[in-house]
Amino acid sequence: MATLPKVLLTRSLPAAAMARLDGIAEPIVPDTPLTPEALVRAVRDADALVPTVTDRIDRAVIEAGASLRVIANVGVGYNNIDVAEARARGLVVTNTPDVLSPATADLTWALILGITRRIGEGERLVRAGLWTGWALDQLLGMELGGRTLGIIGFGRIGREVAARAGAFGMSVIHTGRTADAMPLDRLLALADVVSIHVPLTDATRHLIDQAALARMKRSAWLINTSRGPVVDEAALVWALKNRIIAGAALDVFEQEPVIHPELPSLENVMLTPHLGSATIDTRTAMADLALRNVAAVLTGGAPLTPVPA
Numbered sequence: 001m002a003t004l005p006k007v008l009l010t011r012s013l014p015a016a017a018m019a020r021l022d023g024i025a026e027p028i029v030p031d032t033p034l035t036p037e038a039l040v041r042a043v044r045d046a047d048a049l050v051p052t053v054t055d056r057i058d059r060a061v062i063e064a065g066a067s068l069r070v071i072a073n074v075g076v077g078y079n080n081i082d083v084a085e086a087r088a089r090g091l092v093v094t095n096t097p098d099v100l101s102p103a104t105a106d107l108t109w110a111l112i113l114g115i116t117r118r119i120g121e122g123e124r125l126v127r128a129g130l131w132t133g134w135a136l137d138q139l140l141g142m143e144l145g146g147r148t149l150g151i152i153g154f155g156r157i158g159r160e161v162a163a164r165a166g167a168f169g170m171s172v173i174h175t176g177r178t179a180d181a182m183p184l185d186r187l188l189a190l191a192d193v194v195s196i197h198v199p200l201t202d203a204t205r206h207l208i209d210q211a212a213l214a215r216m217k218r219s220a221w222l223i224n225t226s227r228g229p230v231v232d233e234a235a236l237v238w239a240l241k242n243r244i245i246a247g248a249a250l251d252v253f254e255q256e257p258v259i260h261p262e263l264p265s266l267e268n269v270m271l272t273p274h275l276g277s278a279t280i281d282t283r284t285a286m287a288d289l290a291l292r293n294v295a296a297v298l299t300g301g302a303p304l305t306p307v308p309a
């Protein structure tokens with residue numbers, strides 16, 4: 001029997017998704033997460049590579065993977081992959097758009113509600129045994145109804161977030177390329193809640209810096225479920241400490257899993273560990289789409305969701 005092509009997965013994926021490789025390829029899943037050096041060694045025999053956001057697929061990995069035909073990221077963001085290098089070597093790079101947009105939008109709204117209604121502060125108070133009873137003026141938050149949501153990046157996830165705004169009585173403004181889009185500076189000045197949904201690129205790195213934060217209303221809230229480095233974390237700490245903005249809710253960080261040392265001690269910030277797509281349905285759908293991409297390329301077909309050129 002002819003040997004099947006090898007697919008190196010950096011993590012084990014749900015069995016339902018793995019079935020996509022049955023009869024097509026031999027999956028190789030390391031027992032423990034691979035160090036960058038181990039990844040370079042492990043990719044040598046692979047025909048396909050299935051990484052996640054935590055794996056840096058740089059030139060060294062791509063060069064070592066001389067037999068690679070496809071890199072199928074389990075994730076919509078692909079800033080972890082040197083796409084130019086992969087393309088130059090004729091590799092197909094795919095991601096997992098659409099399937100995770102609803103879950104990420106839901107998490108975004110969980111953070112909007114959580115930070116504006118001070119859920120984290122309240123929970124910390126109760127857990128610490130410091131709650132002495134109901135008070136009329138205790139932990140008062142901001143009402144969303146009648147307020148403005150500013151969405152930076154009006155792609156699939158940004159639109160999905162916007163679609164839920166009506167349920168909370170919020171009006172939406174957004175940046176982007178459509179006729180009704182507005183410049184970032186204007187959006188920052190007008191929005192009561194600013195939510196970031198751009199990919200991480202050279203152009204968006206530190207898009208939200210000290211100057212951008214200073215443009216926001218002092219009563220406004222910043223939400224980030226995109227990529228940590230889009231926000232200058234040190235500048236955000238400055239803005240939170242000096243009440244330049246009301247608060248922030250962050251699901252992503254500049255140096256994951258390391259958090260800026262001052263963030264955890266601030267009350268006006270909510271911190272979650274990169275949970276945007278973390279539902280059973282969505283993670284299964286992401287894995288399934290990634291492995292369908294692998295199967296398509298290894299059987300000579302076109303990838304379903306190649307990353308944009």
Ligand code: 8YV
Pocket residue numbers: 051052053054074075076077078100274276277278
């Ligand atoms: C994933 C994400 O958890 O899809 C993305 O870009 O950030 C998250 O949905 C992560 O990327 C898994 O690789």
